[in-house]
Amino acid sequence: MDDKDLNQMLEARFVPEAPSNMAARIVEASRHVEQHRPVEGLRRWVRGFMDGLVFPQPEMALGALGVFLLIGLSIGVFGESYLILPDATMDDLSLAFEADYTFDAGDFL
Amino acid sequence: MNDESLMVRICEGDHQAFSILVERHSQMFFAAAYRVCGNPVEAEDIVQDAFLKLWTKPQGYDASKGVKFTTWFYRVVTNVGIDAARKKKPQSSPDVIDFMADKADLADENLSKNQEQAALERAIQALPERQKLALNLCFYEGLTNKEAADVIGVGVKALESLLMRAKKSLKEKFEDDAGGVTYG
Numbered sequence: 086m087d088d089k090d091l092n093q094m095l096e097a098r099f100v101p102e103a104p105s106n107m108a109a110r111i112v113e114a115s116r117h118v119e120q121h122r123p124v125e126g127l128r129r130w131v132r133g134f135m136d137g138l139v140f141p142q143p144e145m146a147l148g149a150l151g152v153f154l155l156i157g158l159s160i161g162v163f164g165e166s167y168l169i170l171p172d173a174t175m176d177d178l179s180l181a182f183e184a185d186y187t188f189d190a191g192d193f194l
Numbered sequence: 195m196n197d198e199s200l201m202v203r204i205c206e207g208d209h210q211a212f213s214i215l216v217e218r219h220s221q222m223f224f225a226a227a228y229r230v231c232g233n234p235v236e237a238e239d240i241v242q243d244a245f246l247k248l249w250t251k252p253q254g255y256d257a258s259k260g261v262k263f264t265t266w267f268y269r270v271v272t273n274v275g276i277d278a279a280r281k282k283k284p285q286s287s288p289d290v291i292d293f294m295a296d297k298a299d300l301a302d303e304n305l306s307k308n309q310e311q312a313a314l315e316r317a318i319q320a321l322p323e324r325q326k327l328a329l330n331l332c333f334y335e336g337l338t339n340k341e342a343a344d345v346i347g348v349g350v351k352a353l354e355s356l357l358m359r360a361k362k363s364l365k366e367k368f369e370d371d372a373g374g375v376t377y378g
Contacts, residue, residue: 114246
């Protein structure tokens, strides 16, 4: 059998017609099936949340808040302790908080 | 409105757009599904499943990638067809031979033609899966070699090899039949 004979046979291959109401049945079946749109649902939720915030440009405000929070946390966790005074100064300060008990009652009467 | 525009509207939930797409292409993809499974009842199930998958997750098609809708949907129909074939119980639905027997004319000439068609269908369905797909997509669905290769998931050279082997298998089968050895 040569290519020409095979091609002729293949071209004559029988394919039945689809049932006439097949398309209508598919469309009807799809009416009972919900579309799956997870990303779209999330976007809609985020948009709704942002619309509910009353200050102007809520995205910018929340973004700025987040940035400063991160900066603050970074300084607190990783930064040097600029607010803690050296030991010698702490001793001087503690002296300032100690009361002077050398007076006697006569000082007040 | 072209298929790609309809798909955009389907992504937005437009059921009317989906109806138009089904009306436009269901016959063509029924024929494609039939060529995959060789059974008209199964072909109808395959087409319905494929279109319902399209409706459920239309985002699976991305026109910006430059792929035609029909090429993409051939892949969907093919995959559904392959899954169905793997799950298929033997002789659970009317076979193509029974179907053709229903339509057969008792005249000898038509009977012989139907037998030839049944033998051809049996031979094609007996081909390895990818050879059968290559033959169907290139010979019947009119896809280019590149498009057919994309649908099957192989390179163009591999596709051409599949086509060549499919035709060789069919020739050998029919030559053996002509020599008196029967298959199936």
